[in-house]
Amino acid sequence: MDECKVIIMGFGSVGQGVANALSMKKDLIKDKTGVSVKVVAAADSSSSAISQDGLDEELLVKTKKEEGKLAAYPEFGSDKSGLDVLDAVEYDCLIEATPTNIVDAQPALSLTLKAFEQGKDVVTSNKGHLALKFKEIVGAAEEAGVEFKYEASVGGSMPIINFTRDTLASCEIKSIKGILNGTTNYILSRMTSEGSDYEVILKESQELGIAETDPTQDVEGIDAACKTVILANSLLGIDATYSDVKVEGISNINSQAIELAKKDDYLIKLIAEVSPENLQVSPRLIKRGSSYDVSGTLNMATIKTDLADEVSVIGLGAGSLETASAMLTDLISILKNKN
Known part of the structure; x- marks a missing residue:
């Protein structure tokens, strides 16, 4: 050829x-x-x-x-x-x-x-x-x-499917947990750093072209849930479709909740979990300074394996x-x- x-x-x-x-x-x-x-x-x-x-x-x-x-x-x-x-x-x-x-x-x-x-x-x-x-x-x-x-x-641009299949080919994949939507991560990061309300940051994100004119797929967790299904099927061999994922977005997160989390050294992130026991997308508390503490439109995922324990990948999730x-x-x- x-x-x-x-x-x-x-x-x-x-x-x-x-x-x-x-x-x-x-x-x-x-x-x-x-x-x-x-x-x-x-x-x-x-x-x-x-x-x-x-x-x-x-x-x-x-x-x-x-x-x-x-x-x-x-x-x-x-x-x-x-x-x-x-x-x-x-x-x-x-x-x-x-x-x-x-x-x-x-x-x-x-x-x-x-x-x-x-x-x-x-x-x-x-x-x-x-x-x-x-x-x-x-x-x-x-x-x-x-x-x-x-x-x-x-x-x-975050490598996960090919990376897991090729580089971690000797390992059994137990679970994957991560931030799979750059738009929601950007909004939550800005709310955390500035103390601003959700509606204000969403409007600015739309003006910058980071959020869509209709942001529903991103902010309601639909985009991350689709990705959860793809990872479940392709990397864990779980026969799942979109209806099998429990989904909650970020539109109900307010600045007060973020401030309360910060006082205890936590952040709120939209986390996708992929495991045989749980397919879920929801806002969760994560420890500041952990591998999930990434800002802006970055995506990240931690792949839990039997031989290599946990391996994390990170990259720009949109663009x-x-x-x-x-x-x-x-x-x-x-x-x-x-x-």
Whole structure:
């Protein structure tokens, strides 16, 4: 395999990050794998740019930012979107970066299963289809004999799935506990350092682009619960879906509660716990100075094992290039395996 033709589905922050990262790292990927990567299609929710000869990643991002839609890409813009794009061009790997949908997992579910049916590998940053139908999707990939990678779905640039599987391959994983949502960690960190109320920090977070206009998935613990399901299935072998997780968010945390915790040298953090006995996301008291004492949009997780005891990982849990870094790592892994 000398060349890998990829489709980028979803061209919001993460999809654009993948395009920018590919533009920056093409030579490195070629050096590491011996394979040249070429973007043959990119699609947003209503349009696309498609060319079997390859597209310019920087021009894709420029077009989306300036024109608002990929149909405006010079010469190769198209009104095709969704599943139609997968039929419109020859490709080897689908890079799936559409928004997470926790209701019916679309469009990620249909896109992923169709790519498998076409015999194509898939790299995703999406959580919805994995949180709702993990076993079905992984089973479909195995049946099709293709590779399916989803490191970016849990920790942004924080390595956890590949790290645990590869570096801790000799260990049995007993449990995982950590901070899996950067937005809530940022809000709680700011409330702790400034003594401000939840509503004030949430509004500022939205203005900075750290929290979404509709922050429900983050602040109500839904995002962290999806990640809990993915870790439970992929690393502990627990057959779980989103409905199996007990979920409580941070919207009821006030400045008085945080001040009371501080007096006893504690912090309040939104903690996800993954174990055979408990799948839960909830605000908890953690000791100041412990491994869970991380600020800003950082994510962290402590992996409890039988041989290595506890191993902690930390990294930025959100961000365009940060998430793209995990997706490119997955792509490199696939290309190495192919070669």
